[in-house]
Amino acid sequence: MTATTEHEHADEYEHTVEGLGTVRVERVDPDRDAALIHGWVANERARFWGMRETTVEEVRDVYAHLDSLETHHGFLVRLDGEPVALFQTYEPEADRVSECYAVEPGDIGVHFLVAPSSTPRAGFTMGILEALTEFAMKDRKRAVAEPDAANEKAIALLVRAGFALGPEVVLPEVDLPEVHIPAKKARLAFLTR
Template sequence: MTTSTRRPVHTQLVEGLGTVTLTPVDPAADAALIHSWVTEERARFWGMRGASRELVQEIYEDVDRRTTHHAFLVRRDGEPVALFQTYDCAEDRIGECYEVQPGDTGVHLLVGPTRGAAERGFSSGLIGAFLSYVLAQRTTRRVVAEPDARNEKAIARLVRSGFELGPEVELPEIDLPEVHLPAKKARLAFFAPEAN
């Protein structure tokens, strides 16, 4: 297994959860772990269940090359627990589905499999740390999420975290040599810091 030398971009002590760190994904070092997460049934809404480890690495190499899209491996007290992604909404397919405002930053979150029983406050603690990171970026004025419209648990979690629900939209298919994303029905959700 390859070891990444990338440094965390955000470290935060979350009460009741521990120390949460966000480190840019190293496609070669992290592909096997990410592949093990995205191909599980519980990750079906992520849209990569049939992907090979090589394809996962290629996808995150593409993300790594971009200046508008970023992927982070999230650790809690050193243990990998989630995959977090941010992107400029004006430079993503979501920009075709709603009126993008300056400073709109999109987010994706995939919580990794847990060991043992689910912990109360775990997801909300992670979301709080992610919002702290994203909102600390000078360019972010509003956070935009677009979970699969069928993912009722994710939508409910966003509402509990202070997001306001927007319309249901259809994200268009992307079919490029380096990445293919099928069309997807998504539910928009918005977090504006001045409203919370």
């Protein structure tokens, strides 16, 4: 698949992927999107996202906290208007991953969750990921992903998308009043422009 058109605004981005449709990336609105996101992250297939036991209110609180940060951002991804994925970007030097690798200027961290679907489409996930890496790397040199080390599907997808695998690491626990994230064994993966 190849991109045919794209445009962006401050908190929005559109990228048309040939054979797939128009991918739109917009900031998560915690109040509007909490129930939708909760339905995705509470699903068994999203167990590696680490939010299966959360309530809708807790999801809203997590994304409200994320929205308050200048270094971390949550995005809702739509395909031809339909919500299909959750995407997060972050500044690695302001994240726990910075304790696990040498952050370089121009790095951006990424997290990606595809919504559950009852009608799989060939090339769907790769097309969405292609648009999201274009969005994340528009002014960056390298993207870093850190999926759970046991998430073989995510790791294989990143490799197919051109990411080079790095080492397995243990991301340290984050325990703040606003958020708690347990330690996690992860596999680093890098995409260099």
